[in-house]
Amino acid sequence: MRLPTFHGVIRRRILVNFRVDPEVMQARLPPLFRPKLHHGHAIAGICLIRLESVRPRFVPAALGLSSENAAHRIAVRWNTEGGEREGVFIPRRDTGSAMNLLAGGRIFPGEQHRASFAVREAADGIDFSMQSADGETSVRVRGRRGGDLPTSSSFRSVAEASAFFEPGSVGYSVTSDPGRLDGLELRTFGWGVEPLQIDEVHSSYFADEARFPRGSVTFDCALIMRNLEHEWRSAGDLYL
Numbered sequence: 001m002r003l004p005t006f007h008g009v010i011r012r013r014i015l016v017n018f019r020v021d022p023e024v025m026q027a028r029l030p031p032l033f034r035p036k037l038h039h040g041h042a043i044a045g046i047c048l049i050r051l052e053s054v055r056p057r058f059v060p061a062a063l064g065l066s067s068e069n070a071a072h073r074i075a076v077r078w079n080t081e082g083g084e085r086e087g088v089f090i091p092r093r094d095t096g097s098a099m100n101l102l103a104g105g106r107i108f109p110g111e112q113h114r115a116s117f118a119v120r121e122a123a124d125g126i127d128f129s130m131q132s133a134d135g136e137t138s139v140r141v142r143g144r145r146g147g148d149l150p151t152s153s154s155f156r157s158v159a160e161a162s163a164f165f166e167p168g169s170v171g172y173s174v175t176s177d178p179g180r181l182d183g184l185e186l187r188t189f190g191w192g193v194e195p196l197q198i199d200e201v202h203s204s205y206f207a208d209e210a211r212f213p214r215g216s217v218t219f220d221c222a223l224i225m226r227n228l229e230h231e232w233r234s235a236g237d238l239y240l
Helices: 022-027 098-103 158-165
Strands: 005-020 041-056 065-080 083-095 113-122 125-132 138-145 170-174 180-188 194-203 217-239
Touching: 005 022, 005 125, 005 138, 005 194, 022 041, 041 138, 041 217, 065 098, 065 113, 065 170, 098 113, 138 217, 158 217, 170 217
Parallel strands: 083 113, 083 170
Antiparallel strands: 005 041, 005 217, 041 065, 065 083, 113 125, 125 138, 138 194, 170 180, 180 217, 194 217
């Protein structure tokens, strides 16, 4: 049985974004999906999120759980009988929480991989690294809050970037069943992003030239959100 709703606080959420050649990106997607394009580019990235006080709504906040998590994600569109929808396809989820690892895909959507996280955070910056236990995935991000988007970004303003990402609240992630995706909806009570000026960024997933041939993927920008109440809800399974 899956619990319907979890409540908590997003203490910190970083969206590290890359521009990807649409044809290359399409090859990494289940046929149901197509990339959501921005100025001719597919947009993919990593969501690095610290959750606190996560628990079913009827449980006091003091008994909630905290965790560091990472999800590799791709902005996508797909068609349904009710019309076109948009969200994100998630080829991989990693967590530092033993509880998330146990519950993911069982009592709550989203199968997880075990990973270790090292995070040093200050008021104006962050130094983040993650290494999965299976050796398949590593992430390194170091940056400072404030300023503006990089001049090389495909987004002309923070408002434009915010408008692109805000509708992507539903994510479908891979499972051990190749014909089924787990659906999860993130509802935030409030929405606001600001730029994160990146001093260093590396993702083994996007650096893998077997997945993304040289020149097909480029860092675009990073955004950060802080201190938002939120809910996680099941979005149901999607069968391929």
